[in-house]
Amino acid sequence: MTGNPQRKYRADYQPPAWLIDDVELDFDIGSAQTHVRATHSVRRNPEGPAAEDWRLDGRDMTLVSVAIDGRRLGESEYTCGDSALVLHGPPEAFTLTVETRIDPEHNLSLEGLYRSGDILCTQCEATGFSRITYFPDRPDVMSRYVTRITADAQAHPVLLSNGDCVETGSAGAGRHYAVFEDPFVKPCYLFALVAGDLGVLRDSHTTPSGRTIDLRLYTEHGNEDQCAHAMASLKQAMVWDEATYGLEYDLDSYAIVAVGSFNMGAMENKSLNVFNTACIFAAPETATDDDFALVRDVVAHEYFHNYTGNRVTCRDWFQLSLKEGLTVHREHQFAIDQGSPGVTRIEQVRAIREVQFPEDAGPRAHPVRPESYVEMNNFYTITVYHKGAELIRMMEAMAGRDAFIAGVRHYLAKHDGQAVTIEDFVVAIEESTGLDLAQFRRWYAQAGTPRVGVQTDYREGALALTLTQSTPATPGQPDKAAFDIPVSVALFDEAGRMVREPEVLRLDTAQAEWCFDGLAGEPTVSALRGFTAPVRLDHAPDDAALARLMAHDSDPVCRWDAAQSLFLKTLVAGVAARSGGEALPEPSERLFEAIAHLLSNPPADRALLAAMLTLPSVARIGEEFDAIDIHAVCAARDHLKQAIATRFLEEFEALRADHAALQAYVFDVEEAGRRRVFRLALDYLAAVDAPGLRECALELSRTADNMTDRMAALEALRDLPGEARDTALAEFAERWADYPLVMDKWLRLQAGTRRADSVEQVTALLDDARFDFTNPNRVRALLGGFARGNPAGFHRADSGGYTLIADQVVRLDALNPQLAAALAGLLTPWRRHAEPEASAMRAALARVGEGVHSDNTREIVEAGLAEAPPSG
Known part of the structure; x- marks a missing residue:
């Protein structure tokens, strides 16, 4: 490595020296290069530093000219380098005009303006706008934008930018233009432009106040039939946000454009969202149930950003979780309300445990609000997004859902049109709900995953429950203060009956004790119900208690977690044996009995059955060890899977037969749950290469009417060498090559x-x-x-x-x-x-x-x- 990259620190934040109230952009798109003329109404910021010079960010472009109030500047009045244009001694208020040339055809960074297939599109978050024109590329410079786009009418018949289209016309010589006006102030990272020859799916939505919103979803021609689910998801999200948060869309049109080359999943540019096709396309023949859910949730996420991210945005990039944590939480609320609530929450918990916890334990552990960075794109992390969402969820749990939603509305009204901080959000929630979140703020400042210990002492009808907390050291933070941790707890008796209703205990010290009396016998503790906080739970019920929770707990997350804990006991023993050169132990009869009970008494939600029978991932097993012997982990997991498949071969055959498709594909909770069980059964049968499995899977790969079942068949064949596997993969590639x-x-x-x-x-x-x-x-x-x-x-x-x-x-x-x-x-x-x-x-x-x-x-x-x- 060479060079000395510059690190930025949150503590060094200063307001911008100059503000830009209005931005006029004129794009002249040519066959090779694009000419950009940017005109800005500039004034000195009365709250900014008394700087003499003004730096505008810019890279990978050619400066054509720079003028102030119509006068072209001489070379001594500015300096242009590889990463910035610096104006020397500009006046207090002025009109700045900057002309640049950019080359989207050869821009492979996928930032700024670039080509994706036949489409020209932009990606400006976090700092892509500085690849388009010289500008203070920071989120606290909020401006109103008017954008004019001129291009060849045949090559680029569709021209799009933020806001509503206010003018179109001919530009002569086979060219045309369109002008867009966005009346809402926004930072430059929310700017968007799209030009190309696109197909469109049109629809509309009527708000509760009676306004009709024009909805359009653009894609390359021939893909329109894969966009209906995304359009339906958009309307679903609009209705949900109106009903849940009372938020109506604020412009007359809303457009989505799907492009094939995109670094992210999607981008919430004001009124013109640019999406990766992977987060838009969903048809039964080409997309799985997981794809359908992803499209639904990402479309909703970007739409929800219209208020939590666009109307109120980040002051600086250290505050990224202000918009992303809150919007992921809103997306999670939406997803839970649409599908299987328990399994949807389980999937959210799995993401935290299997991806975020390792990040918190690794060399790049960082707080939800980082203190420094070199390259901002590296901090679009699961910590900022999903752990940040868990912090918002904790606030909601402490306030109650109705009070929390009122708090969010208060925050949006108080800061509409502003670039603010996480602290501003927390203060708004305190003001609205009456919560004291002073200690809770540590969640934003401290990295690492707290460990919450659970100890019980039962005597003469009373249970003493002790909770402890500690947080390991992380880079730059060797010592951690106590967090404010909400832990939901319920108690069950030996018959699986709930004997104490769920209660949220607030652990805000290193150790605290609660007493539950009036009990007829020693209860089983169900702790961290619904995963009320992103913590590791050190709780070791015996096998009988885990089996009891697995069979009877009313909380799907705890029920699933009990199954995972039973599996992990066997897996941890297997890894230890394999690492020590010993034979892998056989699973206990208690585990087999728990599985048998689950199979004979399945939950009503079939997706929950599949989740409970799915073994912990390799990543999750590895989290049980200080030093991961990865090959021992893989061997132990394979061994347990084969043992379960062998013991319950007939039951898995029955599950496969009972959950095979009986009707045409429908994406709904019931059918998606059925397909999950079917896929799980195939997976276990493949683990032991069950008789007839190869033939069945090959036939399914050819005849299934949906990609979910087809992929289940291919996954079952993937690790089975032989003709069936090779044939299935070859036929699949030939059929779907386009x-x-x-x-x-x-x-x-x-x-x-x-x-x-x-x-x-x-x-x-x-x-x-x-x-x-x-x-x-x-x-x-x-x-x-x-x-x-x-x-x-x-x-x-x-x-x-x-x-x-x-x-x-x-x-x-x-x-x-x-x-x-x-x-x-x-x-x-x-x-x-x-x-x-x-x-x-x-x-x-x-x-x-x-x-x-x-x-x-x-x-x-x-x-x-x-x-x-x-x-x-």
Whole structure:
């Protein structure tokens, strides 16, 4: 690594020296380059620093001219460098005109204005606007925008930008123009422009006040039939936000554009959302139930940003969770209200435990409100988004849902049109609800996952329940103050009857005790119901108590968690045995009895049955160990899975038969639950290569009327060598060759194979004509699918998996640093692994550091190689 990237600190924040009230942008899109003329109404900020010079960010563009009040500046009046235009001694108030040339055709960063297929589109968050024109690229400069776009009418018949279209016309010589006006102030990261030859799906929505909103969803021609679910999801989200938060959409039109090359899932630009096609396209033949749910939730998320992110936005990027944590929480509320509430919450909990907890325990652990960064794109993390959402959820739990929603409305009214901080949000909630959140603020400032211990002492009809908390050291934070932790608790008797209703206990000291008396016998404690806080629970009920909760707990999360705990007891013992060179132990009869009871007394929600019978992931098992012996983890999990499949072979055969499709595909709670059980049954049957399984799966891969069942069949065949597997994969590729998102599934499927030569298989696919290194979806499917979905291959004993990823990170860094940094992060948790994997991962990460140049990837590598924090 070379260079010395500049670190930014939250403590150094200063208001902008100048403000821009109005922005007029004029884009002249040519066949090779695009000319941008930007005219700004500028005034000195009375609350800003008394600076003499004014810096405007800008990179990868050619400056044509710069003028103040119509007078072109001389060379001594400004300095233009690689990353900024600096005006020397500008006046107190003036009109600034900047003309630049940019080259979207060769912009492979996927930031600023770039080409995706036949579409020109923008991505400006976090700092992509500085690839379009020179501008103070920071979220606290709020302006009104008018945008004029001129382009070839045949190549770009559709022209779009923020706000409502106020004028269109001919520009002569086969060209046309459109003018858009956005009356709401916004930061430049919310600017958007799209130009291309696009198909459109139209609809409308009538608000409770009687306003009709024009809804349009644009995509490349031929894909319109895959967009109906996204449009229905948008209308569903609008109705939900009106009914739940009382928020109506505020413009006359709302547009979504789906593009194939996009670093993110989607972007909430004011009134013109740009989406990755993976978060828009959903048809039964090409998308799974998970895809349908993803589209529904991401469409809702971006729509909800219209108020929580757009109308009120971030003062600076350290406050990113102000908009993302709150909006993810609103998305989670929406998803729970639409589907299976218990299983939807379980999926949210799994994401925290399997992805966020390891991030909190790794070299890049950071608070929900980070204190510093080098490259902001590296902090679009699950900590900022999903842990941030859990903090909002805790506030809601403490206030009550109605009071919390009133608090959010108070926050939005108080700060409408402003760029504010997380502190401003917390204060607004306190003002509205009466909560005292002084200690709660530590959740935003301290990194790490608290550990909550549960101890019980039952004597003569009374239970003493003691809760303790401690938080391990993280980089830069060796000592942690006590958090304010809400822990929901209920008590059950030996028959599984609830003997004490759920109660939220507030643990705000290192240790606290509660007493429950009047009990007829020693109860079983159901703790952290609904996952009331993002903490690790150190609670070790015996097998009988876990089986009781698994069978009778009224909280789906705790019921599922009891099943996971029973599985983990066997798995942890298996890993210890394998690591010690001993034979893997057989599961206990208690575990088999609990599974048998579940199979004979399934919950009404079939999706919950599937969740409870699914073994903990490799990542989740690894979290039980200080040093992960990854091969022992994989072996123990395989052994348990095969033991369960062998013991309950007839039951899984019956589940497969009973849950096979009987009607045409419908995406609803009942049918999605049925398909989850069907997929689970195939998975267990494949673990023991059950008689007839291969033939059944091959036939299903050919005849299923939906992608959910078809992928279940292919996943069952994936690790079974032979003709059925090869035939199914070949037929799938031939049938879906013209559907990029389906081919991403094909790549991810092969990347996850348990074959010994998986590294060689992935390497070969990198050279396959169907792989595109410049498309983020393809890269994530193949390389991300390999590193995340194939632990045995990624951690192969000869280090081939590490070498493969390291080489591709270096290659990718020159094209798309944001994506390269994300892949490099897969090598950073090397300290969590046992030898020799730890040293091999670190060596691969060091090789990456020697070959990359972007600030994005260097920041990740340097954090990964830094000294370990002191133990806590």
